[in-house]
Amino acid sequence: MRANEIPTEEIKRAPAAFTDRVTADGRFGRPAEPGRYRLVVSRACPWAHRVVITRRLMGLERVVSLAVTDPRQEIIEGDPHWVFTEETGSPGGRDPVLGIHALREAYLARDPHYTGGVSVPGFVDVDDGHLVSNDFDRLVKDMATEWGALVREGAPDLYPEALRAEIDALSGKIYTDLNNGVYRAGFAPDQEHYDAAVADVFARLDALEEHLSTRRYLVGDSITVADIGLFPTLVRFDAAYHGHFKCNIRKLSEYPVLWAYARDLFQTPGFGDTTNLDHVRTHYYWVHTAINPTRIIAAGPDPRRWLTAHHREELGGGPFGAGTAPGPVPAGERVPDLA
Incomplete structure (x- = not known):
């Protein structure tokens, strides 16, 4: 579907065209x-x-x-x-x-x-x-x-063999209901498809709010590829999906647990320092002219909220397990400072 076309059927994400390993x-x-x-x-x-x-x-x-x-x-x-x-x-x-x-x-x-x-x-x-x-x-x-x-010395184990089945099962549900669900809602061809998609999005957010209420990370005691798969959707939620894709039953910031979890990740090296919210807002509001024909780019929300205290460390665990944090971001790859 082209960016300026009004959808006539539910969006279906095509499989990767090239998959060499x-x-x-x-x-x-x-x-x-x-x-x-x-x-x-x-x-x-x-x-x-x-x-x-x-x-x-x-x-x-x-x-x-x-x-x-x-x-x-x-x-x-x-x-x-x-x-x-x-x-x-x-x-x-x-x-x-x-x-x-x-x-x-x-x-x-x-x-x-x-x-x-x-x-x-x-x-x-x-x-x-x-x-x-x-x-x-x-x-x-x-x-x-x-x-x-x-890989660097001290690189974390992001896909532990003993946890792979659990990681893949949970990641699959998150992908279907939330990662791709926001797109199904945003590009819904009619009310029926929108209602079904947005219901999936918030049912999954509700489930994740409960899941993360007693644990710092999705699977195990440190960051895994499951967290890496969830974070990019959460960090874009209030900036793009809530308004632009009509996923507006609640904001991410209205979920106490998920909002704290997302801030915890954002403040972890590798997450916030690879996030450019200016590019996020510009892309979604500018490119999808079928949804936003005026190309007016939303001003908010204030990105500095991502730097507020989260207190997730009280749940135990640590981001890198037996590994260590990555070093500074290379000079040519730095994203804008939120402070």
Whole structure:
């Protein structure tokens, strides 16, 4: 569905078009090598945000370079596309490493006959310019488990083997009802579909409020990929989904437990320091002209609320388990300071 089209049926998210895996041993044909791959993202996109968080927590910034697209997108041949612009640090509107203006060029380098959608994240092989994967879930799990000695010393175990079944089961419910549920509500073709979608969203938020009332993290005593999958939706909720997508039964900030949990994560290295709320608001309100034809970008809410005390440490556990916090954000990747 194009950004300026009124939906005629419920949004259905297509499976990832390219799913090559990169591992330390290269058993799927693509070995993990320093400098070989570039991660193309939008700071606005929740799916891309998951991968950016994981990359930072695992200390892969020095191994996998980052390219950030413009949150406004550009209409090319009738479709909105993720593009590089001067405003996001790409001289001449081309990524300085890949030499491309639009991410779709990496898709077409991989498959000149490709006619499907173009999404972020895009994991691109710098050597040949081919898109390797746009499978955000697999990218997260492989970055967390498959990069061997290239991860930083003290990197956390984000996908513990003993907890994987529980993580996957809970993450699947969160994805269906909440991560994708907000989109089903926002792009609902009629009242019936909207009512069903928004009911799923808030039923899942209600369940998470109860689940997190006695535990600091979703599964286990430290951050896992389950938390990484939930956070990007929560951090966008009041800024975009509550108003723009009509998910307005309650704000995230009206859930005492979830709001504290989200602030706890935001204040943890890897989460808030990879979040650009200006890009979030700009993208959603500017691009989705079928929902917001005036392209007026909402001013709030005040992002400084994310820095207030949460007291979640009283529940025990620690963010990185037996690991340590990542170091400072690389200078070229810093997001605006909220203070």
